[in-house]
Amino acid sequence: MKIYCYILCVLLCGSCGTRPDKHPNTGRVITDALQREVVLPDSIQRIVCIRASAIRLVTYAGGAPFICGVEEQETRDNCFTHLFAHPELRQKPIIGPSMGGDPELIMAARPDVIFMSTTTAGDADALQQRTGIPVFTIEYGDIGHNRQTFYNSLRSIGEVLGTTRQVDSLIRYTDRQIAELGQRAQSSGKSPRIYVGGISYKGQKGITSTDPYYAAFDFLKTDNVASVIDSAYISPITGTYIDWEQLADWNPQVIFVDTDGWPLVQEDFKTRKSLNRLLTAYRDRQIYTLWPYNNNHTNFEVMLINAWNAGKVLFPEQFTDIDVTDKANEILTMFVGSPVADSLVRNWGDYRNVFGTEKNTLNDMTDL
Template identity: 35%
Template sequence: MRRKSAVSLLALFLLVTLMLNGCSNHNRTESAATSQMTVEDLLGRQVELTAPVEKVVAIGPGALRLYCYINGDSKLVGIEQMEKDSPTGRAYYLAYPSLAELPVIGPGGPNNAPDPEKLLAVKPDVIFDTYTTDQAAVDALQAKTGIPVVAVSYGKASAFDQDVSKSLQLIGRICGQEQKARDLTAYIEKCRGDLDERTKNIPDSERPTAYVGGLGARGTHGIESTQGKYSLFEAVHAKNVADEAGKSGSFMVDKEKLIAWNPDKIFLDLAGFAMVQEDYRKNPQFYQSLAAVKNGEVYSQMPYNYYTTNIETAIADAYYIGKVLYPEQFKDIEPEKKADELYQTFVGEKLYARMAEDFGGFKKLTLQ
């Protein structure tokens, strides 16, 4: 009997030892899979977190887009109401319909502050944030929630700002998608370099003058809404007549000044095209005094500024602009196919047909 008891005790001892070793090995494996890291965000803040993260939210204009470029809809645990209310024109939302099913974590929008209580309810491991350039506000959100808040940014340019690449690489590092981030930022740089190489050596005498109107700027506007140093024109070295105003960024131009500039080609953002058409019906004489209108040289531009820049659409626009201005240098480019390549690279799905259905696509425009 005592012998049986000894055998039983030995068996029990071995079983407990195996269980402890198993737990120890599991802990070592889990420890090896995660690590504490300190990252510097786009505000220069040092943020400590455990990576790779398992639960993520992205708040503020364009934050969710940057995240989806790197990690799709994986690991997201919440979404802003703004994203659900206005899905049009955002390729990432079309590519990942599951986003609509996520719980709401705040109102969203550029004029609304984050909601700490709703953020806490979904218990994210990290918050990616584009709400503010105010470091104190980001620090305050982190203090209120106890959750690491990482500021990301689009910078100032529409498509090729270095802050975008830095943000994508930062998201990739935190989410364990560093190779995807490297590949995507390299692709963006390749597009930038390609546009530059095709257009930088064209003689000035062979560059038609150009104007872009109908650009959104805190709302929808007509032909008077333009930009100086317009980034998509800059990407293809276009002769932007609006640069003569000596301004950078969005501004409204007098119609008389546009008549004086009289650009060879006009591009109209399709978000503002209905307003241009309405204005044309009221004042056709003004439009018919423009050489580009008389000569049929008015072209579309797909809207890309929905809750900040849809980078893939902006780059697709740049290729179409290049094709219109310099057909010889872009003779190998089919803008629709290039757009699909961009959508596929950024969000994993060819979406040009869907975007063209919503907005009208790349084409000559007729004012009537």
């Protein structure tokens, strides 16, 4: 009798402090971004996405219908393209704050798998152990130099969810778009000196906040004057900044401004009147807006739309057949599943030359 009691105690103690594994070690085994072998059920019906824009990548891969809970920020009034395309996501149960959610709330949503970005193998393992739910990590990458990382994540998500056909179609489409942008621009035989300012990093920034690796400019194979900045001074997290005098020294022929930073950029021009005349782009009224792409991590579809608009500005003869709104809806449908360009225009405004006639332009400042 004592032996039986001892065995029972060992079994009970062995289970203390752990949660039953919702998914036993049977099913598919798929390797995630951190080279973890994750055991997944054969059929996935419900998912959640945590940390920086995991939900956006999953939406790109056709996963929006699987989402059964969202981080708190997804329920706010944010300009996220995936929320414009899938407003029902705002009504999903909240699984905790951004950048990690809450394990108890995640379990309450009953997902079959947790997609997790911007993490470590240790954090992913700890969450998986605590919830008893498979945690599958993904890496964000970008649509420029790290495009293959982005594509690999899409393929992994597609493999998990069974949306491989949709993922393959999106990847082919993106490659065709980038190739066509480059071909059109190169056929012009021109490469104007250009600059983009007002890039947001954890809040609005002025004209001296830039992006030396601005993907839209790379697609067009044009001369981004900031690309000469030493990599030691470039950060995708805290931002890349220059002196105003450096901008005057580069003297770009065309300046683009991120719409999110436009209020501060406008103030920059007002407070540096003597330097405005040093800028060819200012004297020639060649300053244009681009939509904000750095909105809770990079919005790849917005960057691609920005490239087509920049192409029309820089190479009008080669892009005369392109209607930017039509192109935006085409891209948005491929990436997030719905033509929601009108929603973006309502929030960010139309692409425009800032020397316009409407309110909040530089039209009244050309004599400065």
